Amino acid sequence: LGISTSADGEGIMRIxxxxxxxxxxxxxxRDELLxxxxxxxxxxxxxxxxxxxxxxxxxxxxxxxNEAARTGRQIRLVAASEVVKEVLDxxxxxxxxxxxxxxxxxxx
Amino acid sequence: MSTQSVPHTFIAESRELLRAMEAALLTLxxxxxxxxxxxxxxRAVHTIKGSSGxxxxxxxxxxxxxxxxxxxxxxxxxxxxxxxxxxxLLACGDQVAAMIDCLDSDDWSARxxxxxxxxxxxxxxxxxxxxxxxxxRQSPAPGAENxxxxxxxxxxxxxxxxxxxxxxxxxxxxxxxxxxxTLGEVAGVATLFDAMPQAAEMDPEACYIGLEIQxxxxxxxxxxxxxxxxxxxxxxxxxxxxxxxxxDYMALIDALPEDKGRLTExxxxxxxxxxxxxxxxxxxxxxxxLPGAALTTLQEQTPAPTKSEPGPTLPEAPERKTGDGxxxxxxxxxxxxxxxxxxxLVIASASVxxxxxxxxxxxxxxxxxxxxxxxxxxxxxxxxLRMVPIGETFSRFHRVVHDLGxxxxxxxxxxxxxxxxxxDKSMVEKINDPLIHLVRNALDHGIEPAxxxxxxxxxxxxxxxxxxxxxxxxxxIEVADDGAGLDREKILRKAVxxxxxxxxxxxxxxxxFQLVMEPGFSTAEQISSVSGRGIGxxxxxxxxEAMRGSVSIASVPGKGTTMxxxxxxxxxxxxxxxxxxxxxxxxxxxxxxxxCMERPVDHPRDTGYLNLRGDVLPLLRxxxxxxxxxxxxxxxxxxxxxxxxxxxxxLVDSLMGEFQTVIKPxxxxxxxxxxISGSTILGTGEVALILDVQALVQRAVDAEPRAQxxxxxx
Numbered sequence: 001l002g003i004s005t006s007a008d009g010e011g012i013m014r015i016x017x018x019x020x021x022x023x024x025x026x027x028x029x030r031d032e033l034l035x036x037x038x039x040x041x042x043x044x045x046x047x048x049x050x051x052x053x054x055x056x057x058x059x060x061x062x063x064x065x066n067e068a069a070r071t072g073r074q075i076r077l078v079a080a081s082e083v084v085k086e087v088l089d090x091x092x093x094x095x096x097x098x099x100x101x102x103x104x105x106x107x108x
Numbered sequence: 109m110s111t112q113s114v115p116h117t118f119i120a121e122s123r124e125l126l127r128a129m130e131a132a133l134l135t136l137x138x139x140x141x142x143x144x145x146x147x148x149x150x151r152a153v154h155t156i157k158g159s160s161g162x163x164x165x166x167x168x169x170x171x172x173x174x175x176x177x178x179x180x181x182x183x184x185x186x187x188x189x190x191x192x193x194x195x196x197l198l199a200c201g202d203q204v205a206a207m208i209d210c211l212d213s214d215d216w217s218a219r220x221x222x223x224x225x226x227x228x229x230x231x232x233x234x235x236x237x238x239x240x241x242x243x244x245r246q247s248p249a250p251g252a253e254n255x256x257x258x259x260x261x262x263x264x265x266x267x268x269x270x271x272x273x274x275x276x277x278x279x280x281x282x283x284x285x286x287x288x289x290t291l292g293e294v295a296g297v298a299t300l301f302d303a304m305p306q307a308a309e310m311d312p313e314a315c316y317i318g319l320e321i322q323x324x325x326x327x328x329x330x331x332x333x334x335x336x337x338x339x340x341x342x343x344x345x346x347x348x349x350x351x352x353x354x355x356d357y358m359a360l361i362d363a364l365p366e367d368k369g370r371l372t373e374x375x376x377x378x379x380x381x382x383x384x385x386x387x388x389x390x391x392x393x394x395x396x397x398l399p400g401a402a403l404t405t406l407q408e409q410t411p412a413p414t415k416s417e418p419g420p421t422l423p424e425a426p427e428r429k430t431g432d433g434x435x436x437x438x439x440x441x442x443x444x445x446x447x448x449x450x451x452x453l454v455i456a457s458a459s460v461x462x463x464x465x466x467x468x469x470x471x472x473x474x475x476x477x478x479x480x481x482x483x484x485x486x487x488x489x490x491x492x493l494r495m496v497p498i499g500e501t502f503s504r505f506h507r508v509v510h511d512l513g514x515x516x517x518x519x520x521x522x523x524x525x526x527x528x529x530x531x532d533k534s535m536v537e538k539i540n541d542p543l544i545h546l547v548r549n550a551l552d553h554g555i556e557p558a559x560x561x562x563x564x565x566x567x568x569x570x571x572x573x574x575x576x577x578x579x580x581x582x583x584x585i586e587v588a589d590d591g592a593g594l595d596r597e598k599i600l601r602k603a604v605x606x607x608x609x610x611x612x613x614x615x616x617x618x619x620x621f622q623l624v625m626e627p628g629f630s631t632a633e634q635i636s637s638v639s640g641r642g643i644g645x646x647x648x649x650x651x652x653e654a655m656r657g658s659v660s661i662a663s664v665p666g667k668g669t670t671m672x673x674x675x676x677x678x679x680x681x682x683x684x685x686x687x688x689x690x691x692x693x694x695x696x697x698x699x700x701x702x703x704c705m706e707r708p709v710d711h712p713r714d715t716g717y718l719n720l721r722g723d724v725l726p727l728l729r730x731x732x733x734x735x736x737x738x739x740x741x742x743x744x745x746x747x748x749x750x751x752x753x754x755x756x757x758x759l760v761d762s763l764m765g766e767f768q769t770v771i772k773p774x775x776x777x778x779x780x781x782x783x784i785s786g787s788t789i790l791g792t793g794e795v796a797l798i799l800d801v802q803a804l805v806q807r808a809v810d811a812e813p814r815a816q817x818x819x820x821x822x
Contacts, residue, residue, distance in 0.1 A: 023275050024161070024169070026312035034307055055280050059304065060312060067307040090285045091319075092297040092378065 013040035018049030021057030048079040125152040140189040184287030262350035269318040271342030292325015296378030451770035458791035499527025526576035546587040554591030588670040594663040621661035625649040684769035688762035693796040707744040726808035727757040756808040
């Protein structure tokens with residue numbers, strides 16, 4: 001699992017995740033995610049490079065979204081791999097993660 | 109994780125699990141749908157994965173994870189069990205075993221890395237079965253309408269609040285959803301995660317989610333309940349059937365932990381009810397994938413207690429079998445040490461006994477007798493600690509038979525009886541190789557190909573039976589096949605060709621069959637990769653003889669062959685019967701002694717036979733056998749011994765009574781000494797040799813014709 005952050009000129013931080021978002025990496029992933037959330041007020045999350053995701057990984061996304069909402073930050077899902085799409089489909093979570101974004105990401 | 113301290117319990121447990129997994133896989137081979145076997149495989153893989161994760165053996169975790177995913181698919185019937193899959197899973201089991209074996213050494217991480225290539229190959233094969241591999245096929249067609257409207261389908265609502273631990277236990281709710289979509293149509297899912305605390309307090313490995321699922325399918329309640337079998341321990345599950353009305357949904361909302369408004373929303377979003385709180389009776393379940401159909405609000409909520417509330421909850425999972433607590437694991441080395449000590453104790457006690465007898469004091473004698481009895485009990489107790497049922501050894505042969513059967517293209521059923529028969533652990537290890545050899549022989553040469561079996565009116569499926577039972581201090585292990593049987597004529601012809609016997613010798617069936625165990629003997633026209641009958645049979649014989657055992661063969665042409673291994677239960681200690689010849693003392697294993705008597709006065713001194721109440725037995729003079737010089741005793745005694753159904757008499761000078769004996773193995777130099785199987789130390793400190801009755805009886809039987817003819821000449 002790798003997580004990378006980069007900020008663009010307009011103050012939106014991009015969080016890219018690659019590898020697997022599973023229970024095996026969950027603790028480290030949570031810490032990195034929270035650390036990243038401290039650094040800006042607007043985020044684009046890119047899950048294009050995620051190869052594997054399980055329920056623990058999904059929960060961490062939910063956590064990040066919750067945390068952003070609680071602290072008044074903006075967070076968006078901007079890209080997702082097929083694997084991620086399949087899982088989010090199954091959980092019916094698109095609407096929640098994708099609130100401010102058109103549904104272009106959905107596997108439909 | 110330091111390299112030194114790979115926990116041995118982990119290794120031992122994993123090996124045990126792998127054996128269980130192998131057994132379960134072989135069960136699956138014949139009854140592919142058997143849920144208990146599937147679960148057993150799953151449990152084994154899952155537990156090994158979990159423990160390996162704890163110790164940081166990442167390659168094992170990675171491998172077992174893939175294996176587990178496949179098993180989940182098998183569990184949820186999206187992958188069909190067939191011969192190829194079982195062969196693959198067996199190979200994977202071996203791979204895990206190989207990885208576990210690596211952990212035994214200090215440089216395990218390097219050795220694990222070496223296995224990487226083989227793992228990769230297997231992983232690639234597993235990929236074809238894993239759910240990710242066919243995710244496309246399985247991903248739900250969200251156009252649920254066409255399915256939801258179908259007449260035969262019934263509508264269910266499933267509400268689950270998972271226990272915090274399900275993820276840690278290796279169950280992912282995702283796999284449940286995947287499974288449900290194979291049973292019917294998952295028309296809508298709403299995921300609730302109100303129970304999730306704020307980021308700082310959240311445990312990333314705990315499961316906080318709950319699901320509200322609208323499901324259409326031709327299923328009954330039991331099927332749905334079975335789907336949740338693995339998670340139902342602590343999870344709260346409600347299943348509302350097709351017959352449930354508004355009131356039931358309202359009751360469900362009341363029973364669930366979340367806020368009412370929130371639940372209503374969730375139920376609306378998954379299509380269970382309409383926004384006015386009534387059951388959604390329309391066919392068109394809303395598409396869960398369209399934004400707006402799922403949950404849109406997000407409010408801070410105090411997580412309500414997740415305690416189970418009244419409602420149609422699943423019955424409690426049946427109590428797990430307890431029994432683990434009744435056993436403790438002990439290092440085999442410690443047991444060996446104990447048995448060694450007990451052996452010394454037995455010798456010491458014998459010497460105390462002797463001393464007591466010399467003093468002639470009754471108190472001393474009584475104390476010594478008491479000690480003797482207790483030592484005997486301690487000895488039996490200590491030995492029984494090391495006794496293990498042979499069943500475990502036997503059950504490994506399921507795999508051998510399975511693999512060999514595949515290689516040879518023969519379908520063979522393995523029948524095991526007497527699995528509970530116990531023998532010493534040290535013997536189990538030694539018996540394994542000879543057994544494998546016999547089983548291979550039986551499969552390769554004994555059991556005929558299916559066509560030939562059919563021609564002969566036999567069922568096409570061959571039958572191999574492993575049986576064990578106790579017989580006078582020995583354990584007898586039989587390997588029986590229902591194949592062609594040994595070809596007496598062919599064996600004889602080969603034996604004559606190889607100069608083992610002459611053509612005019614008259615041999616009994618038993619003697620002919622025994623020839624196949626002579627070194628270098630083989631009748632196989634083609635030596636296959638598996639075995640050439642005969643090659644190695646002499647090795648079997650030698651191994652078995654080395655543990656004071658014997659091999660016998662019975663065979664009926666066209667009906668099959670039975671090979672019987674007869675070995676003592678333990679190599680450590682025996683009850684002996686002490687006899688004297690000249691100044692030397694010998695020990696006969698007590699269980700082989702039938703009776704003792706004085707040599708009848710009218711019995712001629714030089715005959716090689718004995719007339720025992722009408723039975724003629726071969727008689728062996730130990731004085732001659734061991735070439736003991738010195739004056740002939742005036743009175744001689746006969747010990748009648750029995751071994752493998754054959755009786756014989758041993759002519760000795762004196763009978764010295766029963767004697768508990770610790771067997772000290774003979775040194776390398778004397779290992780192959782005929783007629784002697786070991787030595788022991790008497791209470792006086794003198795050495796007594798333990799007689800190899802098996803060999804002596806054989807010798808007496810062989811000598812019989814000669815002795816008789818000599819007698820007749822006289």
